[in-house]
Amino acid sequence: MKRILLFLLLFVSAITFSDTLKNVSYNNGKVIGTFRENKQIIPNASVTKLGGEDLLMLSFPDSKMESGVPAFINKSDQYISKVYTVENNGMVVVYVYLKPSVTYQVTSRNGEFQVTLDGGKAATAQKSYNTPQSQNNNTNNTRITQTQSQSQSGNTSRGNKKYTIVVDPGHGGHDSGARGNGYNEKDIALQVATRLANNLRRDYNVIITRDSDFFVPLDTRAKIGNDANADFFISIHLNSSSSSSANGTEVFYFSKKDQGSYAAQVAKFENKVDGSYGDVPFSDFILNDIFYRKNQKTSQAIAESVLNNLINTTGLRRRGVFGANFAVLRGSNSPSILVELGFMNNYSDLSQYLTPDGQERAASAIGDAIRNYFR
Numbered sequence: 101m102k103r104i105l106l107f108l109l110l111f112v113s114a115i116t117f118s119d120t121l122k123n124v125s126y127n128n129g130k131v132i133g134t135f136r137e138n139k140q141i142i143p144n145a146s147v148t149k150l151g152g153e154d155l156l157m158l159s160f161p162d163s164k165m166e167s168g169v170p171a172f173i174n175k176s177d178q179y180i181s182k183v184y185t186v187e188n189n190g191m192v193v194v195y196v197y198l199k200p201s202v203t204y205q206v207t208s209r210n211g212e213f214q215v216t217l218d219g220g221k222a223a224t225a226q227k228s229y230n231t232p233q234s235q236n237n238n239t240n241n242t243r244i245t246q247t248q249s250q251s252q253s254g255n256t257s258r259g260n261k262k263y264t265i266v267v268d269p270g271h272g273g274h275d276s277g278a279r280g281n282g283y284n285e286k287d288i289a290l291q292v293a294t295r296l297a298n299n300l301r302r303d304y305n306v307i308i309t310r311d312s313d314f315f316v317p318l319d320t321r322a323k324i325g326n327d328a329n330a331d332f333f334i335s336i337h338l339n340s341s342s343s344s345s346a347n348g349t350e351v352f353y354f355s356k357k358d359q360g361s362y363a364a365q366v367a368k369f370e371n372k373v374d375g376s377y378g379d380v381p382f383s384d385f386i387l388n389d390i391f392y393r394k395n396q397k398t399s400q401a402i403a404e405s406v407l408n409n410l411i412n413t414t415g416l417r418r419r420g421v422f423g424a425n426f427a428v429l430r431g432s433n434s435p436s437i438l439v440e441l442g443f444m445n446n447y448s449d450l451s452q453y454l455t456p457d458g459q460e461r462a463a464s465a466i467g468d469a470i471r472n473y474f475r
């Protein structure tokens with residue numbers, strides 16, 4: 101009887117997760133992933149523009165990864181800056197941060213996938229796509245070749261606008277953030293942040309860290325701003341609480357020390373996504389103390405102004421402005437704030453941000469507050 105039960109359990113786990121990623125490695129323009137199962141595993145591949153880089157995402161539905169797979173490969177060269185691998189909700193995603201002009205080719209054979217990178221040699225990569233059978237007679241072999249367009253100028257050039265502002269919609273992709281009333285934080289944050297970015301574009305150079313539903317590691321968000329020499333960084337979030345009566349709006353600025361246990365708790369939740377990347381080096385972002393103090397003052401002042409404008413517009417409860425140690429703000433060289441618009445699990449808070457009108461009102465309240473500081 102026990103044996104049958106064990107067999108059934110094994111059978112159920114085998115159909116729940118069809119593939120198990122055993123390893124991911126990177127060397128000299130080649131990302132190689134191996135799976136435990138000896139069968140053909142074809143990832144879904146797509147590329148998204150991200151600041152000055154192109155983010156190649158390879159997703160493997162119905163997969164899990166073994167505990168020894170490196171979550172982060174920090175090997176910057178002429179092809180890539182790093183590789184992240186994450187598992188969430190029964191899916192494994194490999195994120196390859198491509199340097200500009202780098203083309204990629206994904207091949208897959210039994211139990212293995214390979215990404216071959218080719219810096220600035222688009223024509224060569226294209227050619228091999230046209231003659232795929234020349235190198236490999238395996239009919240199961242799959243090739244995907246993409247040539248990336250290089251229209252970065254609109255993203256980072258300062259034009260005749262004086263200031264550059266980074267708008268960061270919280271969470272994304274496998275990281276849905278807080279949930280409440282049937283909605284995900286990542287979606288509402290993206291909608292409000294997109295309107296804020298459009299609003300700010302009238303007067304500033306604006307970079308948005310994600311413009312659709314994909315995951316961006318927290319340290320990358322700050323790096324996007326630093327690479328563009330941004331003047332201000334604003335991250336948009338919504339809160340959640342175990343108590344349905346918790347409500348209101350609050351704004352945080354970066355502080356090495358959390359202000360009280362509540363601020364520490366919110367920071368802990370927002371930092372959670374990257375908690376698995378314990379070895380991500382934040383050393384690139386070690387804050388110079390003078391920078392830190394100057395930015396903190398400015399951040400705090402803008403945070404106050406953003407909060408005042410928001411509650412005057414929405415009528416939601418004023419929870420306050422707090423300093424907290426947020427991973428997303430930690431690495432930023434510019435003044436930076438994180439807005440918790442309201443509580444996902446409190447419908448009267450959430451309903452302020454569900455309609456296009458409500459989102460627009462919130463966006464212009466925040467935009468006006470920023471304009472008071474950058475003119």
Ligand SMILES: [Zn+2]
Pocket residue numbers: 270271277278285337338370
């Ligand atoms: Zn959040």
